[in-house]
Ligand SMILES: Nc1ncnc2c1ncn2[C@@H]1O[C@H](COP(=O)(O)OP(=O)(O)OP(=O)(O)O)[C@@H](O)[C@H]1O
């Protein structure tokens with residue numbers, strides 16, 4: 001089955017399955033996951049630790065290493081030139097042309113994002129030269145401009161700074177400058193503000209929002225923090241146990257969550273604008289994704305679980321425009 005992107009849509013992922021073949025068993029990290037991203041929107045992916053957020057978003061550009069494997073899925077992406085490609089079918093070199101260029105990442109682990117032996121400018125220049133035929137001088141000038149875009153003071157000086165000479169907040173700005181150095185159509189930011197103090201977190205979020213507007217990018221933001229979601233997302237996907245549990249626009253999701261997991265998640269955060277570190281306050285433990293059997297992953301913790309929930313995967317039910325829930329409670333069987 002082929003899938004046409006809507007006119008203002010840049011990405012559509014369908015039926016993505018990722019497994020890790022470990023000695024302990026097969027880890028069902030991502031199961032039947034999907035995602036739509038439209039031009040210039042901010043999409044949040046939320047869910048507690050181990051729910052598959054990082055693996056899913058890395059799989060979008062095939063960044064999965066052994067023992068992991070993308071078993072199946074279709075991922076359509078509209079390139080800058082307007083052509084629609086299927087990312088899982090591109091050759092490695094075609095894909096390298098997209099990654100870091102049209103789709104770019106700010107990864108979760110801040111310490112590994114910058115090489116201590118290279119200056120801020122060298123990181124940016126390398127990324128530019130990897131994808132574009134510009135001179136080294138031009139790339140350096142762009143690097144200074146980018147540092148200015150991410151609001152680093154004295155960019156002409158800071159461009160020559162090594163990571164250890166920069167504060168955590170400034171380092172994250174350099175990481176972001178590097179990620180946007182080729183003006184990506186989609187920026188994927190995986191917990192971009194963890195390990196930063198609260199005021200710096202707010203600044204980095206403001207920055208991401210401004211850059212999205214200035215560059216006309218779309219932003220896919222992975223976060224545990226529902227306050228961040230409420231503040232900057234247009235639409236939200238909630239993941240649980242490697243599956244999408246619910247998706248809706250941000251107002252619908254906060255005003256009228258329907259999946260029992262989403263409801264509990266929001267109940268644990270009476271005021272979503274308050275900072276939440278980890279979504280761990282729901283009774284029960286995070287599901288073990290090894291050798292998963294059919295059934296809803298949330299059933300063991302769900303106050304409404306029925307017999308069928310434990311044996312059959314939940315159906316995807318449309319409750320309203322763009323509002324989908326994966327739950328037997330809403331099945332009209
Ligand atoms: N290299 C690997 N080998 C085996 N299992 C892995 C590997 N990488 C990830 N997993 C498993 O895949 C599942 C999904 O992990 P993932 O990192 O995507 O979760 P996450 O939602 O991003 O969590 P967090 O919020 O903590 O970053 C987890 O069960 C994890 O243990």
Ligand code: NI
Pocket residue numbers: 053054055108190
């Ligand atoms: Ni993660």
